[in-house]
Amino acid sequence: MTIRPDFLDELDRFDAALDRETAALRQGEQESPRVGEGLTFSDYRRYSPGDDTRLVDWKLFARTEEYYIKQFEEERNLTVHTLLDASASMDYGEGDAHKFEYAAKIGLGFCYLTAEEHNDFRFSTMGERVDRLDTGRSNRGEVLALIDQINELDPEGQVDFETVLSAYADQIRSRSLVVVVTDCLAEPEEIESGISALARNDVDVLLVRVVAPDERDPDVVGDALFADPETDTTRRSYFSQSLVETYQSRLDAHVDEVKSRVTALGADHVLIDTGDEYFDSFASVWLG
Incomplete structure (x- = not known):
């Protein structure tokens, strides 16, 4: 196979919402498609390569020198x-x-x-x-x-x-x-x-x-x-x-x-x- 990863960048032009009118499940019932808005904080997990750095808790990093990602209810x-x-x-x-x-x-x-x-x-x-x-x-x-x-x-x-x-x-x-x-x-x-x-x-x-x-x-x-x-x-x-x-x-x-x-x-x-x-x-x- 010869799949090149750069095709992923082009996918950003699609609205990041599971927007199929006949599938409420597929929409995930999320309150906002934007990161961190309308989401309820749930827990932390360790950062993994590829995670959205906008979700890193920098205050926690300052105390622990460890990278942690904020998790929200909608993630699950x-x-x-x-x-x-x-x-x-x-x-x-x-x-x-x-x-x-x-x-x-x-x-x-x-x-x-x-x-x-x-x-x-x-x-x-x-x-x-x-x-x-x-x-x-x-x-x-x-x-x-x-x-x-x-x-x-x-x-x-x-x-x-x-x-x-x-x-x-x-x-x-x-x-x-x-x-x-x-x-x-x-x-x-x-x-x-x-x-x-x-x-x-x-x-x-x-x-x-x-x-x-x-x-x-x-x-x-x-x-x-x-x-x-x-x-x-x-x-x-x-x-x-x-x-x-x-x-x-x-x-x-x-x-x-x-x-x-x-x-x-x-x-x-x-x-x-x-x-x-x-x-x-x-x-x-x-x-x-």
Whole structure:
């Protein structure tokens, strides 16, 4: 992967509020988006690299020569969980349109702005199991460390949506937003079962489906060898225009069915094309 951390700076142009009209949980019920205003002091914790220095208690530093961060009640009001599909099918696309890289930046953007809101985030990859990558610091330094880890990953294997999402749901202990970023290449029933396990009164779910331009409009004509990256199976076929149209129709039907099933559960569904400009896509996901 080749994710560069400087994309985080551009995210500052977005309003640092979880502003989705249909998701009160996602808004975190905070009284003010500005640091230190309308917040109730709760406790101190030691400073970690990447923390907002505006929250350092300098009077306490003068007495102890130790850096401590002021914590506020709203810091623990909402936890944002990002689950990134790291299966082999995500290893598709070229350059900035690469599905895994694009999807990772969507998830990292949520983590970055969540930290700016002084809320907690969790970042995990999902394949045959869920692997948590963050260390619980929920600050900019943590996001930078996550970028380094993701750049070392190679998508592989498959995702059992029902199993991994059900297992993860059992770990959620607080008011939460769960952001699942995936290409949804599974049966709609399996995705529905996984999202159903996550969705409950104190958990808001957002399913972000990524699709690459070549998946929506294949640039293939004539004899072609198709390979399934998750099972290593191949199939040779003559890809005629009529077959292209059939394929596109089935893809559209799959997208519509997944959306219908998850929205019926009260979850949100957003489709993004990795060929679009990243910040336009992120805005459509973040702002709704």
